[in-house]
Amino acid sequence: MSDKKKLELYIHIPFCERKCAYCDFLSMPATLGVQRQYVEKLIDEIIGESAGVRDYEVTSIFMGGGTPSILPGEYVLGVLQAAGDYFNVRKDAEITIEINPGTLDEHKLKCYREGGVNRISLGLQSADDWELRVLGRIHTYDDFLKSYQQVRLAGFANVNVDLMSALPGQTLNSWEKTLKKVLMLRPEHISAYSLIIEEGTPFYERYGKGEKTFPPLPDEDTEREMYHVTRTMMEDSGYHRYEISNYSRPGLECRHNLGYWTGVDYLGLGLGASSCVSGFRFKKESNLRTYIEKAGQEDFPANLYREIHKLDQKDRMEEFMFLGLRLTEGVSGAEFLDRFGQNMWNVYGSVIEDMEKKELLRVEHPRVFLTERGMDLSNYVMSHFLLD
Ligand code: SF4
Structure with a gap:
């Protein structure tokens, strides 16, 4: 085993054919010329950043967006090759690319393979064309099927499908149909999130003010039922939930x-x-024009850094709990002690006890997990793990 520290790379491609009605991700339509310019700067950034993390080894790369598959295949290949050339990428690294149906062809898939991609994540959201239209997605269910088949024919053996429940006009029955159709395809992994109405989106204008609008959002009880049906149908088909919204076939998390x-x-x-x-949280410049301008400057890529925050012990403990409790295997008191030199029960004992009484947490020493009810109310549970 290598004694190098582990590092994961996330590579953002901020382009989409058009904006979906619920989307608050950093994404936009762009001409091919702008895409090319961006990719050139991104490669410069990769080269520049690699110098600061020589003592790390990269265990995974995730190219997300946006819609990475909107780029010509050569652009993706160029970015992945740069990452491979300049970072210490482990031979067995997991390399994922996000694809949206309707943006794929065989040549692109060939480029992905050449770039080392070994996991594909397909954004479907719903198998109902009417629901897809309401969401403002650019594709139909048939487009998805075609992409899925192309991906399989190209030999990719690790595929995720993204789904979304609690959509406007969606019924329990139509959600079950979506799940059934996707489960029949046997992807290795399925992410199933509930729609969140985010500020600044067309959906927020339509649904965020609590007025009656057509098609209506499912009520809370239906939403909860969808959530429970998801778990049952997934488990009946051999998928295990390893995180609140993520399911996989065994060993394929x-x-x-x-x-x-x-x-x-x-x-x-x-x-x-x-x-x-290394204990610092930060973001990169989020304005596309500024990002491209900064790339030519002397202090690039450090000049892209925004919102730099040094994590203290309290931040790290909170994060350990927030993130770890999302997993079905929960958090371990032994690991807490190992990381922070403090007993988890001394720091969080009263919260854990309280949540256990409310049947939101379960304790099996040294581990603590969310119960099924706790998963339903995870935001409420997590809010109690903030330290003063
Ligand atoms: S495809 Fe994804 S990133 Fe692009 S607009 Fe739709 S939801 Fe947003």
């Missing part, structure tokens, strides 16, 4: 996300990307 939830350092590359490295 997303290593990149697991690393993030268990506190592995991560370096974000590209527009607006977040990082947490």
Whole structure:
């Protein structure tokens, strides 16, 4: 085993064909010329950043967005080759790219393979075309099926499908149909999140003010039922839940996300990307024009850093609990002691006891987990782990 510290890379591609109605991610449409310029600067950033993390080894790379698959295949290949050439990427690193149906072709898949991609994440959200239209997605379910088939034919053996419940107009029945269709395809991994109405999106204008609007959002009880049906259907099909919203076939959890939830350092590359490295949290410049301008300057890439925050012991303990409790295996008191030199029960004993009484947490020494009810109310539970 290598004694190098572990590092995960997140590479942000901020381009999409058009904006979905619920999306608050940093993404926008752009011409091919702008995409090319961005990719050139991104490669410069990769080269510049690699110098600061020589004593780390990269265990995973996640290229997300936006829609990375909107880029010509050669651009993606160039970025991945730069990452491979300049960082110490482990041979067995998990390398994921996000793909949106309707943006893929065989040549792109060939480039991904050449760039070392070994995991594909496909954004489907729903198998119902009407729901997809309401969301403002650019694709139909058939487009997804075509992409899924292309990915399999290209030999990719580790595929995630992203789904979303609690959509406007969605019924329990239509959600079950979506799950059934996707489970029949047997992807290795499924992420199933509930729609969140984010400020600044068209959906917020429509639904964020509590007025009656068509199509309506499912009520709270239906939403909860969707959540429970998800777990049952997944488990009946051989998928295990390892995080609140993530399911996989045994041994095929997303290593990149697991690393993030268990506190592995991560370096974000590209527009607006977040990082947490060597006890510092920071973000990159999030304005595209400024990002491109800064790339030519002498202090690049340090001039991209924003919101730099040095984590203290309290921040790190809170994060350990917030992230670790998302996992079905929970957090370990032994690991807490190992990391922070303090007994977890001395710091959080009264909160854990209180949450255990409310049947939101379960304790099996030395581990603490969310119960099924705790998973339903995870935000409420987590809010009690903030330290004064
Ligand atoms: S494809 Fe994803 S990133 Fe792009 S607009 Fe839609 S939700 Fe946002």
